[in-house]
Amino acid sequence: MMKIKVHSPFRFIPETGEAQDFEEGVHHVSEDVAKHWFVQAHAEIVGAAEESIPADYDAELTELRGSVSSLTQTLSERDKQITELNQQLKERDDHIADLLIQGDQSSGGKNGGNKK
Structure with missing residues (x-):
């Protein structure tokens, strides 16, 4: 699981077809959802900077x-x-x-x- 911080509310429909509504704030989602281009347009991965530390x-x-x-x-x-x-x-x-x-x-x- 990964945390994302939503800055613009959106509705995400993954390949499974189950729509998910995301309001502003922090949400726990799977890595696939967090790294999806549409999700990244409306949210940022929390702790991403920490992961990039060598x-x-x-x-x-x-x-x-x-x-x-x-x-x-x-x-x-x-x-x-x-x-x-x-x-x-x-x-x-x-x-x-x-x-x-x-x-x-x-x-x-x-x-x-x-x-x-």
Whole structure:
């Protein structure tokens, strides 16, 4: 027996010729009835998603969790690298600014202290 959840009421007449009326809700039916195209147009099999779960679900889940952990660690390392590189960039910018300030003071201005 299988469970179906009817979303649109319908009348089903199987090959045996015995009409069955289905109202909205959950019904227990044979596998043949549940998988019939007409029934599937008006209902869905309850628990169908559970049946499609692979047998090695736990192994696959463990593998995916390992991948997520590895990628999270890589991301953390990259964030640390970015922080270090940003600090180096700031230090270089500060150094360049200091050199520019020193250069302006020692040269006496744009013309290098020479009057034209």
